[in-house]
Amino acid sequence: MTTTKAISSFLAMLAAERGAAANTLAAYRRDLEGAEEIIGDLVEADPAALGGLGAAWSDLAPSSLARKCSALRQFYAFLQDEGWRKDDPSPALPRPRTRRPLPRLLGHAEVDALFRQAEEEAAGDRPDAVRLLALLELLYGSGLRATELVSLPLAAVPRDAPFLHVTGKGGQQRMVPVSTRARQVLSRWLALRPQGGKLLFPSRGEKGHLTRVRLFQMLRELAGRAGIAPDKVSPHVLRHAFATHLLEGGADLRVLQTLLGHADIATTQIYTHVDSARLVALVNSRHPLAAHRSGD
Template identity: 45%
Template sequence: MSGAGGVEFFLEMQAAERAAAPNTLAAYQSDLESCAQSLLRVGQTLQTASADGLRDWLADLSAQGQSRRTVARRLSCIRQFYLFLLREGIRTDNPAEHLDSPQAEQSLPRFLSESEVLALLDACVAPPDASAAKKRRALVARAALELLYASGLRISELLVLPRQALAGEQRMLSVRGKGGRERLVPLSESARQAVQALVQVDRALNSPYLFPGREPTRAMTRQAFDRILHDVGLKAGLDPARLSPHVLRHSFATHLLAHGADLRALQMLLGHADIATTQIYTHVQTERLKQAVAQHHPLATSQSDLCDD
């Protein structure tokens, strides 16, 4: 197989069969190029690689200071690649089959308190004497933050929403997420009103997007949204370094669980393919259990005295 050891055909398969996003394909290509360069130093190629050659590559990544999460992600790509070569008959064995994944760091998601989210939303207001551009910017901020917090959308999902996403009296939002998977998420009335206010102001732009960029035929960029979030954070008295679209997504999930939401329902709302991804949010439930025991268990306040006895 030509095409740099099958890389080109592997990427084409990922795009065609798995609807991999452009960013995902670029990451896969980078991972495979990194592996190929490492193998070249020991006289191997991607098509002729041995298990030891791949282990040396993984060791190089760790020696370079790459995180265990990054190494695990890169290894996942390599495993998929060699399964592809095996399926296509390019190789009769799989050198990545018995490679050990690094133990991923267990990091808890960063999230805002409910009062901090409300402060952010309250900051999305322009003064009466503001220019039309600043008033529109406030509407954009309010609509975007309301949607992110009300639905748990990824920023990539938010920015490509069509202008008609909430036309009429719709109470559910259809979202196309990772891998082309579609899901429906319910919306709050305040989110719907914020979106409708923005659509009304933007009607003359005739953009296909709910959040158009400077050029109305294109969607707003991630960088442009980050600047809006930064400004709103300052106005709300929050450190912008703590803010990101994903922090709002984490806040959505954390607050739902804190108010008794079911983990399986949360998985569907977030669009996670595997519930194991959603289980990171159970730290909230664990903390609630600790607080419940501390506040209500009959021995909680006298435990130290019992230990002394």
């Protein structure tokens, strides 16, 4: 796998799964190709080579350095997801102190509108509509990554236990809960799904599973039909909504980390920004000093 082909595949994933804009994709390409000019083949680069980028980029502003390092971290995570690398050398990259950008979010009303539209379309048991509803249930109801979702094998869906067996980044396996309503929709989809094969969401007319590109397209089309700006919706945004709304409901951050399949709790902590009002109210009502009035 050449660096040029790997970068092109990575950018295609960003466009399909996250809805990255053309300017964003161009910036990622510049950052990755710029790193390649310094250290050579990115696909084969070792931690020592990535560590040397700190010196090469020492004159950059912290925000610029953070952007370049973020591009490389996401690139190496992608290489691992695709099986093109077994290791991740990106921890050797410099870590500038900058605020991490907040994820795009969907409100409860927008999520409800998506589900109403999907449920109306699936009412007649049209296979493509039921499939879309099942995909939506698992994105928002279980917080799966797009890659994890589209590549689910049939064996991941247990007959009795309300859990899915998911293989995430780096081949790490975890179990994620599946709601009763999601299990009901999955049962409907299994009854309509084309016979044969070992994949839960097979592609049409060719071997393999539904692609991330097609999943992204279907969600944006659904958003448009539901009266929501299509550029607000993507598989990644629905995963963020899953995490945000669970945290709002009182979920423990460590539990959320497990559900999302994050190796580092710091990755999960990005979601704590959404619930500052609830946290303040919690301190005011539950802290031992809350029972004592000021001046007592």
